[in-house]
Amino acid sequence: MQEATDRPYHHGNLRHAIIETAMAMLLEEKGWQFTLREVARRAGVSHAAPYKHFPDKAALLSEMALLGFDRLHKAMATAKPRGANSWRDEFLAVSRAYVRFGTSNPGLYRLMFSAEAGNAADVHLSERALAPLGVVIALLERGEAEGVLRKREVRGRAGACWAQVHGITMLTMEGLFRLEKVGPNPLDAALLTLLEGLES
């Protein structure tokens, strides 16, 4: 974020700066519809400069989405509870970390799951995009080994968990979860329902 005075002709690390700037703009929550030209403007660079680092806007969006999956993965992986670490506690900690990640950066989260410009195919099949699901699978396998879960196929279960947590996140983001229609604490209610479906 250095000032533009005395800026050399070559930026040095424009690719990184563009991604950072775009990420910051995503946080301002204008519906992740930031413009490439505005990104260039804020990065203190001409409007065509980004094209030296990304073939088009969709490529930048894909890159950001993948970065988002990395961060989500880390948020989940580092969400172990402090003291008691019963399986249920850990499950709740990971789930809450997931939801918090989405609700505290809705623009990024929406971008990660939007199939805009066909980037979905490339992004969603990537190993990086599937890493968060891996955390869930590992967690379920541990629960299965500890015998606290009903005997069901783990992969199907993982899908169920993912869907539930993803749904909670999106509905909360869109403001649909603070109505009197879904009770005072819909997040915990939904997680409890999920847990009661998993545990034996």
Added chain:
Amino acid sequence: MQEATDRPYHHGNLRHAIIETAMAMLLEEKGWQFTLREVARRAGVSHAAPYKHFPDKAALLSEMALLGFDRLHKAMATAKPRGANSWRDEFLAVSRAYVRFGTSNPGLYRLMFSAEAGNAADVHLSERALAPLGVVIALLERGEAEGVLRKREVRGRAGACWAQVHGITMLTMEGLFRLEKVGPNPLDAALLTLLEGLES
């Protein structure tokens, strides 16, 4: 869809035609990023004509989103199974109808839940947008009365169901649910998990 030859100066029912055309374009699945000018073109009308019926593009999108909620509501309400009508059968029928609605019209479904242009506030607080949730609540109340459910607060449960089904729909839409990672039939697996969390 009449031809443009001999078309009178006044369209007669342009507002309706615009919505229909836009809906059709949404089905073509270009990421619901249709342009207003293209809608006008296909409707055989000048590019500014839509502004006589909608203040801006966001207003058209809002209208379409509300229409989508109406259709979703109807799809759920008319999804009673034929023969046996145990509570579980009915629950599964409604859930599958919900998911099918989304996956068979992903553009419209995404539009309904996207907070683009701040339409979310207006649209999502509308009674029409909450009607589908009403179906779920009624269904849960019936299940509670029949004594097939655990004793939990109905509203929180409704939120949980909504989140689960919404999550399944979105992940299926984005193609994330046909991977070996989530098993051969993730839809049924997720619904079963949800049911097992609800039933006593």
Added chain:
DNA sequence: TTCCAATGTTGACAGTGTTAACTTCCGCGC
């Protein structure tokens, strides 16, 4: 019949993504 308001058209403006042609400058081989 006359006239007005609703409806549709044309032309313009600012802003966008993208490409082509040009410029600047870093780092390499000599």
Added chain:
DNA sequence: GCGCGGAAGTTAACACTGTCAACATTGGAA
């Protein structure tokens, strides 16, 4: 040291878009 090739950045242009103002056409009420 020196020149030069290519990477990185700039300017200018194109075809679009959403939106608005000014104008044209029409059906229906007075």
